[in-house]
Amino acid sequence: MRLMTRVYGSGPRHLIAILVATVLAAYGWTRLVQNSQAEKTLLWLVAAVILHDFVLFPVYHGLYEGARRAGHVRVDEHRDTRVPVLVHLVVPTVLSAFLLLTWIPLILQPGIAASTYQGITGVDSDAFLERWLLITAGLFVASALVFLVRSRTGGGVAAAGGDDPHGVRKDADAT
Amino acid sequence: MTRGPGGPYDPAIWRSPIRGAWLASFLSVGLLVLFGIDLITGYLSHAAYQPDLGQSFSGGGLDRHLYGWDWPTSPAWLYAFTQGLHITAGIAVLPILAAKLWAVIPKFYKWPPVTCIADALERLLLGLLVGSGILLIFTGLWDISYWYTFPFSFIIVHYYAAWIFLGTVLGHVLIKLPVMREAFRTRGALKPLREDLAQTRPEPPSETTSAPSNPAEPTVSRRGFIGVVGAGSLGLVLLTVGESLGGPLRSIALLSPRGRQPGSGGPNDFQVNKTADGRGIKAKDTGAAWRLLLKGPGTLMMLSRDELLAMPQHTYTLPIACVEGWSTTQDWTGVRLRDLAAMAGVKSPDRADVESLQQGGSFRQAALNPGQVNDDRALLALKVNGADLSMDHGFPARMIVPALPGVHNTKWVKQIQFSGGAKA
Numbered sequence: 001m002r003l004m005t006r007v008y009g010s011g012p013r014h015l016i017a018i019l020v021a022t023v024l025a026a027y028g029w030t031r032l033v034q035n036s037q038a039e040k041t042l043l044w045l046v047a048a049v050i051l052h053d054f055v056l057f058p059v060y061h062g063l064y065e066g067a068r069r070a071g072h073v074r075v076d077e078h079r080d081t082r083v084p085v086l087v088h089l090v091v092p093t094v095l096s097a098f099l100l101l102t103w104i105p106l107i108l109q110p111g112i113a114a115s116t117y118q119g120i121t122g123v124d125s126d127a128f129l130e131r132w133l134l135i136t137a138g139l140f141v142a143s144a145l146v147f148l149v150r151s152r153t154g155g156g157v158a159a160a161g162g163d164d165p166h167g168v169r170k171d172a173d174a175t
Numbered sequence: 176m177t178r179g180p181g182g183p184y185d186p187a188i189w190r191s192p193i194r195g196a197w198l199a200s201f202l203s204v205g206l207l208v209l210f211g212i213d214l215i216t217g218y219l220s221h222a223a224y225q226p227d228l229g230q231s232f233s234g235g236g237l238d239r240h241l242y243g244w245d246w247p248t249s250p251a252w253l254y255a256f257t258q259g260l261h262i263t264a265g266i267a268v269l270p271i272l273a274a275k276l277w278a279v280i281p282k283f284y285k286w287p288p289v290t291c292i293a294d295a296l297e298r299l300l301l302g303l304l305v306g307s308g309i310l311l312i313f314t315g316l317w318d319i320s321y322w323y324t325f326p327f328s329f330i331i332v333h334y335y336a337a338w339i340f341l342g343t344v345l346g347h348v349l350i351k352l353p354v355m356r357e358a359f360r361t362r363g364a365l366k367p368l369r370e371d372l373a374q375t376r377p378e379p380p381s382e383t384t385s386a387p388s389n390p391a392e393p394t395v396s397r398r399g400f401i402g403v404v405g406a407g408s409l410g411l412v413l414l415t416v417g418e419s420l421g422g423p424l425r426s427i428a429l430l431s432p433r434g435r436q437p438g439s440g441g442p443n444d445f446q447v448n449k450t451a452d453g454r455g456i457k458a459k460d461t462g463a464a465w466r467l468l469l470k471g472p473g474t475l476m477m478l479s480r481d482e483l484l485a486m487p488q489h490t491y492t493l494p495i496a497c498v499e500g501w502s503t504t505q506d507w508t509g510v511r512l513r514d515l516a517a518m519a520g521v522k523s524p525d526r527a528d529v530e531s532l533q534q535g536g537s538f539r540q541a542a543l544n545p546g547q548v549n550d551d552r553a554l555l556a557l558k559v560n561g562a563d564l565s566m567d568h569g570f571p572a573r574m575i576v577p578a579l580p581g582v583h584n585t586k587w588v589k590q591i592q593f594s595g596g597a598k599a
Contacts, residue, residue: 007292008291008292008293009290009291009292009293009294010291010293010294013349013350014293014297014350015293016349017345017346017347017349017350018293018296018297018300018346020342020345020346020349021300021303021342021343021345021346021347022342022346023342024338024339024341024342024343024345025303025338025339025342025343026342027236027237027338027342028335028336028337028338028339028341028342029335029339031233031235031236031331031335031338032331032332032335032336034233034235034236035233035328035331035335037327037328037331037332037335040325040326040327040332041310041327041332041335041336044306044310044325044327044332045303045306045307045310045336046302046306048305048306048309048310048313049302049305049306049309051309052276052305052309053280053283057276057277057280086394087394087395087399091403094403094407095403095406095407095410098269098270098273098407098410098411099410099411099414099430101269102266102269102316102411102430103316103320103430103431104320104322105316105317105320105321105322106320106430106432107430110322110324111322111324113320113321113322116321116322116323117320117321117432119449119450119452119453120321120447120448120449120450120453121321121432121433121437121446121447121448121450122437122447122450122453122567123435123437127435128430131429131430132430135414135429135430
């Protein structure tokens with residue numbers, strides 16, 4: 001047991017988990033090789049990780065931090081509403097981004113997507129961009145209304161903002 | 176600890192106070208439920224395509240051993256249900272996966288990147304897990320949106336990447352279960368959901384979790400964070416699920432490939448998969464000269480549409496359910512496959528091979544299992560909702576079989592070959 005920890009770095013449970021994963025993944029991989037789909041799949045698999053970790057994450061993280069700092073400029077000494085304003089912008093943005101990410105082919109119709117859609121369904125796909133924009137607008141309006149109600153009644157807004165003394169400090173990442 | 180190269184490798188820059196074992200574990204429960212549904216319904220869908228009748232596109236492997244059983248015909252909505260669930264869960268999982276990756280991303284950047292053999296293997300496993308998870312979600316989404324931008328066969332890659340995903344998920348769960356159990360034991364499985372912003376405290380920093388060593392003040396509670404993720408998930412479902420449920424609910428599926436009524440009413444106004452134009456079906460091939468080729472062992476017959484209409488007609492209300500998750504239920508009228516088999520001299524049919532007029536395409540033919548051929552409701556349909564089939568719905572005749580994956584309900588039927596015994 002102690003030898004295993006020294007050589008392998010963890011216990012038998014860890015090794016069993018790795019073996020289970022290896023057996024099933026190796027089956028999938030072997031079948032991909034036999035069907036001549038392995039290289040392309042591996043490429044996409046690696047690309048998926050790189051796109052998330054080194055493109056999508058830095059982009060949304062950067063946008064969020066940018067908005068944080070931009071929001072700070074407008075801070076009112078007597079009534080710090082910075083945080084709730086930010087929250088009320090971030091929430092509809094995030095929800096709208098999820099919709100876009102899911103339905104990019106329908107909304108943006110890259111390349112020949114529109115004609116393929118028409119050929120298969122018999123209907124055009126013009127409506128989707130408009131619908132996504134309307135839903136996004138609706139989310140921002142709803143968020144603004146909730147913000148207005150909260151700031152009128154004082155519920156949470158000032159208190160939440162006042163709780164955050166870190167407006168000036170350089171926060172690389174705080175949510 | 177070795178000094179890293181800084182940037183994301185400096186643990187002090189990861190400051191969100193809500194990151195940690197509880198958030199990662201709570202999101203994982205959601206992922207396990209949704210991915211679990213997707214794995215089960217995914218393997219069921221593979222079974223529904225009957226790989227043992229040569230319809231899996233990849234052949235070989237474990238197919239013959241795992242799927243050597245016949246997909247049933249009852250309940251008729253079976254495939255509409257399992258596949259609607261598959262697509263709905265797959266759509267709902269995206270926000271939760273994004274949130275989970277956000278919650279654990281500091282762990283991706285650790286220095287040194289690998290400390291021992293176990294660590295190296297686990298990092299490789301995690302890479303495969305994340306990569307195959309994202310690959311499965313997006314190949315699925317792009318397939319149902321008809322954006323065939325991937326340079327590989329969707330069916331083969333989606334199916335076998337699922338094996339890689341299944342293996343790495345099981346491994347990951349086995350390794351991390353103690354962390355999850357510990358997080359729920361020390362922090363309460365649901366307790367952090369009752370904490371508002373003022374009560375939100377960071378978890379103590381730890382080598383094994385993503386709790387920050389240098390936490391900032393919270394700007395959102397864990398409850399708020401999970402609320403937004405859940406709203407994203409639920410919103411996606413609300414804007415999609417109507418295409419699976421059909422009827423008046425279809426009109427609320429505003430952002431989904433099949434949320435619209437194709438025409439302006441009438442008996443043939445329902446979802447089309449592959450138009451006649453798109454598949455190169457010519458009016459001259461489906462006109463008065465069209466004949467159904469009926470084949471049995473040693474028998475070859477040709478039947479005109481009028482001759483088919485003169486046979487006993489039966490009407491059933493049945494769904495067509497697509498692998499893409501949408502379905503639509505209509506009243507179909509036509510001739511029983513069993514009657515056609517008998518005509519071809521096969522009194523107890525155990526297989527039917529159906530071919531379309533369509534020249535190319537992966538699904539220009541389909542095979543039926545014994546239960547499907549012998550079901551009372553399995554029809555060569557000539558009419559829908561009381562009217563002749565439209566060209567887009569397969570005129571002059573199409574297959575309709577309960578619980579069969581939609582694309583196997585061959586349109587523009589050219590020939591049916593029955594095999595089985597000559598005696599009843």
